[in-house]
Amino acid sequence: MAQYTRVSGSVGLITLQNPPVNALSAAVRQGIVNTVQRALSEPEVKSVVICGQKGAFCGGADIKEFGTNMSGPPLVPMIHAIESAVKPVVAAIEGVALGGGLELALGCHYRIAHSKARLGLPEVTLGLLPAAGGTQRLPRLIGVPAALDLITTGRHVTATEALQLGIVDQITDHNTVDVAVKFALSVAGQSLDSRRISSYPCPRHSDFDALFEAAMQKVHQSARGAIAPVACVQAVRAAATLPYSQGMEREKELMATLFTSGQARALQYCFFAQRAVGRWSMSSGARWDTSKPRPVHKAAVIGLGTMGRGIAVALAQAGLSVVAVETQEKQLIEAKQAVTGMLERGAKRRGVTPALDKITYSPNIQNVADVDLIIEAVFEDMALKEKVFKQLSAVCKPGTFLCTNTSGLDINRLASQTCNPELVVGMHFFAPAHVMKLLEVVYGPRSSPHAVATAMHLGKKIGKVSVAVGNCRGFVGNRMLKPYLEQALFLLEEGATPEQVDQALEEFGFAMGVFRMSDLSGLDVGWRVRKADGLVTSDATTGQQARIRQGHRYSPLGDLLCEQGRFGQKTGRGWYQYDKPGSRVAKPDPWLQNFLEEYRARHGLVVRRIDHQEVLERCLYSLINEGFRILEDGIAAGPEDIDVIYMFGYSWPRHRGGPMFYASMVGLARVLERLEYYHQAHPDVPSLHPSTLLRKLVANGSPPIHKWREVIKKLHSQL
Numbered sequence: 001m002a003q004y005t006r007v008s009g010s011v012g013l014i015t016l017q018n019p020p021v022n023a024l025s026a027a028v029r030q031g032i033v034n035t036v037q038r039a040l041s042e043p044e045v046k047s048v049v050i051c052g053q054k055g056a057f058c059g060g061a062d063i064k065e066f067g068t069n070m071s072g073p074p075l076v077p078m079i080h081a082i083e084s085a086v087k088p089v090v091a092a093i094e095g096v097a098l099g100g101g102l103e104l105a106l107g108c109h110y111r112i113a114h115s116k117a118r119l120g121l122p123e124v125t126l127g128l129l130p131a132a133g134g135t136q137r138l139p140r141l142i143g144v145p146a147a148l149d150l151i152t153t154g155r156h157v158t159a160t161e162a163l164q165l166g167i168v169d170q171i172t173d174h175n176t177v178d179v180a181v182k183f184a185l186s187v188a189g190q191s192l193d194s195r196r197i198s199s200y201p202c203p204r205h206s207d208f209d210a211l212f213e214a215a216m217q218k219v220h221q222s223a224r225g226a227i228a229p230v231a232c233v234q235a236v237r238a239a240a241t242l243p244y245s246q247g248m249e250r251e252k253e254l255m256a257t258l259f260t261s262g263q264a265r266a267l268q269y270c271f272f273a274q275r276a277v278g279r280w281s282m283s284s285g286a287r288w289d290t291s292k293p294r295p296v297h298k299a300a301v302i303g304l305g306t307m308g309r310g311i312a313v314a315l316a317q318a319g320l321s322v323v324a325v326e327t328q329e330k331q332l333i334e335a336k337q338a339v340t341g342m343l344e345r346g347a348k349r350r351g352v353t354p355a356l357d358k359i360t361y362s363p364n365i366q367n368v369a370d371v372d373l374i375i376e377a378v379f380e381d382m383a384l385k386e387k388v389f390k391q392l393s394a395v396c397k398p399g400t401f402l403c404t405n406t407s408g409l410d411i412n413r414l415a416s417q418t419c420n421p422e423l424v425v426g427m428h429f430f431a432p433a434h435v436m437k438l439l440e441v442v443y444g445p446r447s448s449p450h451a452v453a454t455a456m457h458l459g460k461k462i463g464k465v466s467v468a469v470g471n472c473r474g475f476v477g478n479r480m481l482k483p484y485l486e487q488a489l490f491l492l493e494e495g496a497t498p499e500q501v502d503q504a505l506e507e508f509g510f511a512m513g514v515f516r517m518s519d520l521s522g523l524d525v526g527w528r529v530r531k532a533d534g535l536v537t538s539d540a541t542t543g544q545q546a547r548i549r550q551g552h553r554y555s556p557l558g559d560l561l562c563e564q565g566r567f568g569q570k571t572g573r574g575w576y577q578y579d580k581p582g583s584r585v586a587k588p589d590p591w592l593q594n595f596l597e598e599y600r601a602r603h604g605l606v607v608r609r610i611d612h613q614e615v616l617e618r619c620l621y622s623l624i625n626e627g628f629r630i631l632e633d634g635i636a637a638g639p640e641d642i643d644v645i646y647m648f649g650y651s652w653p654r655h656r657g658g659p660m661f662y663a664s665m666v667g668l669a670r671v672l673e674r675l676e677y678y679h680q681a682h683p684d685v686p687s688l689h690p691s692t693l694l695r696k697l698v699a700n701g702s703p704p705i706h707k708w709r710e711v712i713k714k715l716h717s718q719l
C-alpha cells in the first residue's frame with residue numbers, strides 16, 4: 001500500500017505503508033505504480049517525494065513473497081518509470097533503505113537521508129543480487145570498487161558514509177520528509193538530464209581486468225562455496241563493460257539462476273530462523289510473549305579466564321555496570337590489563353569512548369551483593385562451580401539471577417546448591433565471548449520463565465543471537481558436536497588423514513575442518529572431560545577390546561596425542577604441526593602419519609580408501625541424527641533453534657542453512673538410508689542408529705521443515 005497526499009501546494013507525497021519496514025509487497029508495488037502515475041498526471045504537482053511510514057523508508061522486497069507465486073507489478077519497470085519521470089522525484093530516507101528499497105531510491109532523482117539512516121544492498125546475504133538495477137546503477141553512481149564492496153558483502157552503511165560515497169545528496173538531523181519536501185519545491189521545473197543514474201557512464205578504472213580478478217579471488221576465498229557473491233561480481237562487471245540496457249539483461253540472467261537456487265532458499269530460511277528464535281518457548285509451555293524479563297542494570301562476572309574476560313567486555317560495551325571478580329590476585333591483575341586492552345581496541349574500531357569505568361575489579365566474591373545478575377565463568381569443574389553457586393546464593397541480594405557459563409554441565413545440579421533454584425539458568429557464551437554472536441540460554445527443570453526471559457533479553461541487549469534450550473549434557477551445540485568429533489576419529493582409524501577429513505569439511509563450507517578446529521580450541525579441553533567421564537584408561541591392551549569403552553566403540557587417538565603433550569596450536573603440535581606454539585599455520589605432520597600407521601597396526605585395523613562422500617556423510621549425518629534426538633527430547637523447541645546455534649556458534653556454512661535445514665534439502669529419506677547403511681557397518685556406534693523422530697518424519701512423507709513441529713508434538717503426546 002502507498003498513500004498519496006498533496007503537500008505544500010505542489011508536492012505529491014507518496015508514503016509507503018507496510019509496517020514494520022515497509023517491505024515492497026505486491027500491494028506496496030501496486031500502490032507505488034498508482035500513486036506515481038497520479039502525481040505525474042496532476043498538473044498542480046510539480047515534484048514528488050517518496051517516503052516510508054513510521055520512520056522506515058523501505059526494507060526492500062518482501063522476503064516472505066519469494067517462495068510464492070509472485071504477483072503484482074515487477075520492480076524494474078516501476079523504478080524505470082520513476083527515473084524517466086519528467087517531474088523531480090526525491091527519496092526521503094529515514095530508518096532503512098535496503099535492497100529493493102535502496103534500488104527504489106536510486107531510481108529517484110535526489111536522495112535525502114536522516115543522519116541515523118542505514119543504507120545497503122544486502123541481497124547477497126539472502127543468496128540473491130540487487131536485480132532491480134542495483135548492480136547497474138550503484139557502480140555508475142559511486143564507482144566500481146565501492147559498489148563491489150557494498151554489493152558483494154551486503155554491508156549496511158551509515159548516512160554519513162553514504163554521503164561520502166555519493167549515494168545520497170544530503171543528510172539531515174531534522175524531519176527528513178519536511179526537508180525533502182522543501183528540497184522538492186526548490187528543484188521543481190529544473191532539468192533532470194543529469195539526475196538519471198542509468199544514463200551515467202560507469203566511472204573508468206585504470207585496470208578493470210585486474211580489479212575484477214582481485215574481486216573474484218576475494219569472494220571465492222570468503223564465500224566458501226556460496227554462489228551469490230560470485231554472481232554479484234559478474235553483474236557489476238557487466239555494469240563496467242556493457243551499455244546500461246545490456247547490463248540490465250545480464251543482471252536479470254544472473255538473478256534467474258540465483259532466485260530458485262537451494263542456497264537462496266537456505267539463506268532466506270536463515271533470515272527467518274534468526275528472528276524465530278526470539279519467540280522462544282520452554283518445554284513447560286512458558287513462552288516469550290507471556291514471560292517478562294526483569295531489568296538488569298548491574299551484573300557480575302565470576303572468574304576472569306578467557307571466557308570471563310570476554311563476557312565482562314560484552315556487558316560493559318552494552319552499557320552495564322560490571323563487577324569483575326577473580327580470587328587469584330595475579331590472574332586479576334592480568335585480567336584487568338587484558339580487559340582494558342579489549343575495551344580500548346573495540347572502542348577505537350567503533351569510534352567511541354572505551355567503557356573502562358563500567359567495570360570494577362575485585363578479588364572478593366562478597367562484592368557482588370548488590371548486582372541484579374551474576375554470570376559464573378570459573379574453570380569447567382562441577383565441584384568448583386557447585387561451591388561458587390553455594391557462596392553466591394548466600395551473598396547476593398534476593399532476586400539476583402545466577403547464571404553459569406558452563407559449556408555442558410548440569411544446570412539443575414548447580415541450581416540445587418542455591419536457595420532459589422528458579423533464578424538459575426545457563427548463559428553459554430562462545431569464545432571469544434565479546435565477538436561470537438551466539439548465546440545458548442539453558443533452562444533447567446526449576447528455572448523460572450522470568451529467569452529465561454531475563455537472560456534472553458540481556459543476550460539481545462549485548463548484541464547476541466540468543467537461543468533458549470533445555471538442560472542436558474552439552475546442551476544443543478556441544479551435544480551434537482560429540483558424534484561429529486567421534487566419527488572424525490573413527491575415520492582416522494579406518495585410513496583417513498586429518499588433512500583429508502578437513503579438506504572435505506572445508507569444501508563443504510566450514511571455515512575450518514574438525515581437526516584444525518580442535519587444534520585451535522586445544523585438545524586438552526576434551527581430554528579433561530573424557531577423564532572426568534572415566535573414558536580415559538591407562539590400560540595398554542590392544543585390539544578391538546581396547547577400543548570399546550562403556551559398551552561402545554571409542555577411539556583413544558585424542559587421548560594418546562594429549563599424553564604426548566600435543567594439545568594443538570598452543571603447544572605447536574596437535575593433529576598438525578605449527579612453526580611455533582601459538583602459530584596458526586597448520587602443516588601436515590609426518591610424525592602423525594607414522595603414529596597413525598603404528599596405531600592401526602597395533603590394533604589390527606585394516607586401512608581402506610575413504611572418499612569425501614563418506615567423510616561428509618558420517619560426520620554430518622551423525623551430528624544431524626543427534627539434532628533429531630534433541631528435538632525428540634524437547635531440548636530444542638524447533639529445528640530453527642538448532643540451525644541458528646550451528647550457524648552462529650559452530651561456523652556451519654550459512655548458505656547450507658544449518659544442519660537440520662541441510663537434512664531437509666538432502667532429503668530425509670536419503671539421510672535415513674545412509675545412517676542405516678553406516679549403522680549396519682558399525683553396529684557398535686549408537687550415534688549412527690537413526691533416531692525415532694527421523695524415522696517418524698520419513699514415515700510421514702518427509703514434510704517440509706516448517707511442518708516438523710507438528711510431527712514432534714504428536715511424538716511428544718505419544719510418550
Ligand SMILES: CC/C=C/CC(=O)SCCNC(=O)CCNC(=O)[C@H](O)C(C)(C)COP(=O)(O)OP(=O)(O)OC[C@H]1O[C@@H](n2cnc3c(N)ncnc32)[C@H](O)[C@@H]1OP(=O)(O)O
Nearest residue numbers: 020021023059060061062063064096098099100122123275
Ligand atoms: C525480486 C527480488 C528482489 C530482491 C531485492 C530485495 O530487496 S531482497 C530484500 C533485501 N532486504 C533485506 O535484506 C533487509 C532485511 N531486513 C533486515 O535486515 C532487518 O529486518 C531490518 C530492516 C534492518 C530491521 O531490523 P530490526 O532488527 O529492526 O527488525 P527485524 O529484523 O526483527 O524485522 C522486523 C520484522 O520485519 C520482518 N522483515 C524485515 N525485513 C523484511 C523484508 N524485507 N521482507 C519481509 N519481512 C521483513 C522481519 O522478518 C521481522 O518480522 P517478525 O515477524 O517480527 O519476525
